[in-house]
Amino acid sequence: MHSFFEPPETLAITQTAEEIAVDDGTRVLHLHPDGKKVKSEGGGSETTTVWRGSELVVETKTERGRKITSAYMAVPDKHQLDVTSTMEGRSGQPITVRRVYDAAPAEGGQ
Numbered sequence: 001m002h003s004f005f006e007p008p009e010t011l012a013i014t015q016t017a018e019e020i021a022v023d024d025g026t027r028v029l030h031l032h033p034d035g036k037k038v039k040s041e042g043g044g045s046e047t048t049t050v051w052r053g054s055e056l057v058v059e060t061k062t063e064r065g066r067k068i069t070s071a072y073m074a075v076p077d078k079h080q081l082d083v084t085s086t087m088e089g090r091s092g093q094p095i096t097v098r099r100v101y102d103a104a105p106a107e108g109g110q
Contacts, residue, residue, distance in 0.1 A: 004068060004087050007099050011081070020049075020056065031058060065090050079103040 008024035015021075022029045031049040032038060033056060038047050044063035049056065056072040070085040081101040088094045 004085065004095075004097065007083075007085075007097070010104075011101055013081075031056070 008026070010025060012023040012025075013020065014023075018032060018034075020031045020033060022031065031047070033049045033051050035048060035050045038049075039045070040047070045060055047058060047060045049058045051057075052071075054073060058070045058072070060068045060070075062068070067088045068085060069088075070083060073082045073084075074080075075082055079102065081103070083099045083101065084096065085099075086094050086096045
């Protein structure tokens with residue numbers, strides 16, 4: 001995924017019964033909202049994904065000891081996705097970034 005401070009301009013999200021795929025145009029993040037810890041391919045980070053009500057919460061612990069928590073929440077009446085991410089380091093105050101993505105127009109212009 002893009003940097004915490006340089007979020008992607010667009011996201012493409014697909015969902016199956018077992019997985020949610022978030023494509024930021026650079027790579028695809030495969031999330032399994034079953035609460036189990038999943039190590040990254042390189043083994044440097046660990047991610048846990050769960051549903052908390054209508055929010056999809058993704059918690060990542062990096063190899064450098066940082067914790068990044070991102071909450072994805074659909075806002076259907078506004079056709080938006082609200083993503084709030086908080087990064088906590090070993091010291092200092094947490095940093096929170098909020099991004100709002102507008103839904104793409106439906107195919108056929110509707």
